[in-house]
Amino acid sequence: MVSVTVHQAGWVATMAGPVLKDGAVAVAAGRILAVGPAAEVGQRFPQAAMVEHGDGVLFPALVNAHCHLEFSALRGRIPPQNELGLWLEGVMAAMAGLSQDEIVQGIEQGLTELWQNGVCLVAETSNTGLSLPFLARSPLEFHYFHECLGFHLRQPGPLEIDFDVFRGGLARSLANFSAAAHAPYSVSEALFGRVAEWNRRYGRPSAVHLAESLEEVRFLRDGDGFFRLLLQKLGRWRTDYRAPGLTPAAYLDQLGFLRPDTLAAHGIWLNGEDLEILARRRTWVVLCPRSNLYTGAGFPNLPELRRAGVRLALGTDSLAGNRDFSLFQEMLLLHERFPDVPVAELLAMGTINGATALGRDKDFGSLTPGKKAAMLFIPFEAGGDFWEDLVRAGAAGNITWAAAPAKEA
Ligand SMILES: [Zn+2]
Structure with a gap:
């Protein structure tokens, strides 16, 4: 049985669809299994380890x-x-x-x-x-x-x-x-x-x-x-x-x-x-x-x-x-x-x-099921324009790796 981890945060910006408020990303074996509202993803994977990142956004690396x-x-x-x-x-x-x-x-x-x-x-x-x-x-x-x-x-x-x-x-x-x-x-x-x-x-x-x-x-x-x-x-x-x-x-x-x-x-x-x-x-x-x-x-x-x-x-x-x-x-x-x-x-x-x-969009560039779980967490308090707040928080260096896939040989 492959262990599943569900990452939750105030926002998930997948870069492949609308921004999710209170969203979650389920990850197993270095790949994304599911992305959606936290309640839904949590229900789908009741046995999963949960990581609550808090106020901020999960974003593709x-x-x-x-x-x-x-x-x-x-x-x-x-x-x-x-x-x-x-x-x-x-x-x-x-x-x-x-x-x-x-x-x-x-x-x-x-x-x-x-x-x-x-x-x-x-x-x-x-x-x-x-x-x-x-x-x-x-x-x-x-x-x-x-x-x-x-x-x-x-x-x-x-x-x-x-x-x-x-x-x-x-x-x-x-x-x-x-x-x-x-x-x-x-x-x-x-x-x-x-x-x-x-x-x-x-x-x-x-x-x-x-x-x-x-x-x-x-x-x-x-x-x-x-x-x-x-x-x-x-x-x-x-x-x-x-x-x-x-x-x-x-x-x-x-x-x-x-x-x-x-x-x-x-x-x-x-x-x-x-x-x-x-x-x-x-x-x-x-x-x-x-x-x-x-x-x-x-x-x-x-x-x-x-x-x-x-x-x-x-x-x-x-x-x-x-x-x-x-x-x-x-x-x-x-x-x-x-x-x-x-x-x-x-x-x-x-x-x-x-x-x-670079011909690598099958694995990288968005938080999409099937792609590698290369995912950042950027803490910020949304207040103004979401995207601008995100860029400013990233530019200030507030970046942590939420998940990093192992490199395949
Ligand atoms: Zn150059």
């Missing part, structure tokens, strides 16, 4: 759809900038000065903080693979995007030729392992195709940084500016390069990179045509608003993204360009900037949308 754990050791080392290029140069210089031990300690600390912030599933982006074994050992579920860079790599052919990590069996055997393209200014047309091809071959989602800075728009239009100078400095510039003369989303669309399982981080500098393309391709845009302010990249135009019907998820990006891993703080900033956007949508971006973007 969060999904951070864009993160780089490897830069965690840089927290506080690079001051906020007003130009992305300056921040990027700061990161490159500071990373070069870190020992492997320091980087690893940062990764471990970062994982602890993701957990403390109520994250059950993280999309980690790395070009070294250092974080992978730590993710595998942590209680967090993850999707690992191995980021490929190579503006100079113009040859077609399998990804394995230039990136060792795809050569062994590991990348192929882990369903939560993908190739990713860093950004339109650091990846050649051919390499975009190779990344997309590898992911398609193994049925994995893709990721890219898209329209993060005005310099990226300028580079794709004119082939000059900060990124040209940077590529020259790094010895990656191609003297025969001709800029496509396209906007960021139009460029990636021409390369066939924008698909319903592509996660495009940032999406700040998009024009009307870009928005239309992203909506038509059903590509996910992962907003990282606090990072955008920190790095001087700009700020995403959430009302326009919504109006265009672009699918949206939420991330924190790295601690080199953010103060912490609080997704509730990301929601709060978006709410303060765009008070007309329904707050429940911001909460969906940080839960069910992120899980869907």
